[in-house]
Amino acid sequence: MTWNVVPGTKQEAGNCVVPVSAIYTPIKTFPSMPVLPYAPLRCRNCSSILNPFCVMDFSAKIWICPFCFQRNHFPSHYASISEENLPAELFPQYTTIEYKSPGEAYLHSVLMFVVDISIIEEEMTFLKPALSRAIGLLPDNSLVGLITFGTLVHVHELGFCSVPKTYVFNGSKDVSRNQLLEQMGFFLNKPVTGVIAGARDGFSSDSIARFLRPASDCEFALNSILEELQKDPWPILAGERSRRCTGTAVSVAASLLGAGFAGSGARIMAFVGGPSTEGPGAIVSKNLSEPIRSHKDLDKDSAPHYHKAIKFYEALAKQLVHQGHVLDLFACSVDQVGVAELKVAVERTGGFVLLAESFGHSVFKDSLRRVFQTGDKGLRLSSNCIFEINCSKDVKVQGILGPCASLEKV
Numbered sequence: 001m002t003w004n005v006v007p008g009t010k011q012e013a014g015n016c017v018v019p020v021s022a023i024y025t026p027i028k029t030f031p032s033m034p035v036l037p038y039a040p041l042r043c044r045n046c047s048s049i050l051n052p053f054c055v056m057d058f059s060a061k062i063w064i065c066p067f068c069f070q071r072n073h074f075p076s077h078y079a080s081i082s083e084e085n086l087p088a089e090l091f092p093q094y095t096t097i098e099y100k101s102p103g104e105a106y107l108h109s110v111l112m113f114v115v116d117i118s119i120i121e122e123e124m125t126f127l128k129p130a131l132s133r134a135i136g137l138l139p140d141n142s143l144v145g146l147i148t149f150g151t152l153v154h155v156h157e158l159g160f161c162s163v164p165k166t167y168v169f170n171g172s173k174d175v176s177r178n179q180l181l182e183q184m185g186f187f188l189n190k191p192v193t194g195v196i197a198g199a200r201d202g203f204s205s206d207s208i209a210r211f212l213r214p215a216s217d218c219e220f221a222l223n224s225i226l227e228e229l230q231k232d233p234w235p236i237l238a239g240e241r242s243r244r245c246t247g248t249a250v251s252v253a254a255s256l257l258g259a260g261f262a263g264s265g266a267r268i269m270a271f272v273g274g275p276s277t278e279g280p281g282a283i284v285s286k287n288l289s290e291p292i293r294s295h296k297d298l299d300k301d302s303a304p305h306y307h308k309a310i311k312f313y314e315a316l317a318k319q320l321v322h323q324g325h326v327l328d329l330f331a332c333s334v335d336q337v338g339v340a341e342l343k344v345a346v347e348r349t350g351g352f353v354l355l356a357e358s359f360g361h362s363v364f365k366d367s368l369r370r371v372f373q374t375g376d377k378g379l380r381l382s383s384n385c386i387f388e389i390n391c392s393k394d395v396k397v398q399g400i401l402g403p404c405a406s407l408e409k410v
């Protein structure tokens with residue numbers, strides 16, 4: 001924290017040159033941090049968690065919440081609590097504590113690979129084995145899916161069928177979530193009367209299982225799709241850039257994950273090898289006579305596609321934040337790919353960006369391996385982290401800095 005006392009008045013707060021703030025790193029490992037094998041005890045009024053600053057009445061088995069002064073009874077499993085027999089969450093030296101309740105279901109990780117195929121043959125030969133290696137490193141129970149894109153978006157079915165099947169979407173148009181699901185044959189379950197069917201409950205789980213399969217089940221299918229994968233077959237006309245509908249592809253991935261896994265962690269990993277030229281989020285037109293916007297253009301606000309693309313990615317960021325999903329970007333190209341436009345969706349969802357000149361570059365290959373490696377060398381990725389900050393009534397949260405976004409709950 002920047003200060004070890006909180007200013008008592010508004011004027012004092014105004015006099016603080018550096019605002020009162022705290023740096024917090026989620027899932028940071030502390031060697032001595034206790035992990036409690038039960039759920040936290042919450043105040044029944046403000047849902048703050050039992051902590052060493054609570055006032056205790058051991059004889060009456062009551063604790064008083066320091067945030068809202070609510071009196072709370074200890075539940076029966078705290079019956080043996082006394083001054084000499086404190087649960088770990090009341091030890092003053094534990095300023096940070098983790099809870100891991102046994103009943104909580106831990107979902108496996110869900111990964112959607114979104115792969116650019118509007119790249120030259122040589123780049124394809126670098127990218128395919130790198131992806132294949134990554135798939136081999138996935139934990140068996142993680143779910144994985146594949147979308148490829150160029151002129152069109154292809155969603156690959158990884159089901160049981162021996163004939164590979166893909167669903168194709170026009171890259172130049174934004175596909176709405178309902179259009180997408182209808183076209184892909186998702187069946188809407190009958191909503192239970194009186195209950196509003198949520199995004200997740202409304203769709204049959206069989207539908208999504210065709211596209212996202214446990215890594216152990218579909219490694220073979222995925223590898224054979226990758227092996228067969230050709231660069232975008234659509235011709236590139238003279239004087240034109242290759243067609244690449246990055247925005248539509250990422251949006252299709254987001255809608256698909258939203259239909260099946262809203263509220264449980266999932267990542268979209270986009271592998272992009274050039275500028276988006278097609279559909280929403282395009283950063284430059286197909287016409288080669290139009291140069292890609294430069295820093296100067298962005299500075300002078302004279303990049304013609306910039307604001308439209310930002311608007312699109314901001315909406316996508318919002319959708320991903322509410323679904324609890326992450327966008328990671330692997331941008332490997334000597335040309336620009338449009339990170340300036342895409343980054344809003346990456347930053348707000350806590351994803352990462354990797355920049356390299358080619359999918360053959362060791363920066364890309366080594367980083368991709370580290371993403372999936374376990375142990376000390378791995379990045380230990382996690383997703384769907386929600387910060388809940390409780391304060392006493394005189395203190396208000398002014399904002400947050402970092403790779404995150406507000407859930408707009410007050």
Ligand SMILES: [Zn+2]
Binds near residue numbers: 045048066068
């Ligand atoms: Zn309270």
